[in-house]
Amino acid sequence: MPEGDGGEAPANEPKFPILVLTVSGGHNELILMKRHFDFNVIGETRDDAAGEAFDKVARLLKLPYPGGPSVMRAAKNGDGGKFKFPRTMLEVGSFDFSFSGIKTAVLYFIEKEKRAGRRITKKFISNVAASFQEAIIDVLVAKVIAAVEKYCPAETHLAGGVSANTALRERIAAEIAKLNKRRGAKIIFRCPQKFEYCTDNAAMIASAGYYKYKKSPKKISINYVEARASF
Helix, strand or coil, X not given: CCCCCXXXXXXXXXXXXXXXXXXCCCCEEEXXXXXXXXXXXXEXXXXXXXXXXXXXXXXXXXXXXXXXXXXXXXHCCCCCCCCCCCCCCCCCCCCCECCHHHHHHHHHHHHHHHHCCCCCCHHHHHHHHHHHHHHHHHHHHHHHHHHHHHHCCCEEEEECHHHHCHHHHHHHHHHHHHHHHHHCCCCEEECCCCHHXXXXXXXXXXXXXXXXXXXXXXXXXXXXXHHHHCC
């Protein structure tokens, strides 16, 4: 997945302020970073996170764990507009997330189809997966673009396990590109280039340690030596 808006590639060092959308199995957060270690959480999960919803819907569709990759694979063969699942946006102006409703909606829909005697075919599973994924992405993209328009960051980042979802990456990149064209802006979009880095906690901690060291090398150098000696 290329970085940027289709123009020049961004430099390695991030440009602040940065809006970060973190999407994982345990939580969703929208974070506004003013600089390293100086940030505000402007939106967070109220109940089920997107990754948790993916896992639960995968279980309902009898797809393998983890749910994110299996639902994404099934969705590629489905129609995202086939079934209408709820998009919970919460209060006007809220950047919080709620995905428990869509999980329940999918559960009730599948039960209704079974009671009606309709077969749960591979095509049905693909259509449910695609329609569910579309609803999740619609909410995530709507929230992040609304936050971009409000806070005007220099960069927008996508992180967390669900950032491996190619449809989500493509939608955010496309919407950022549209916004840039409409406003004459140059907001850079970044996400992990390799899918394995989406869930690589060691890389995340190492990155945080690097910037912590740059900020206060004398304070962190002793701990760093002790950490190396313990391995």
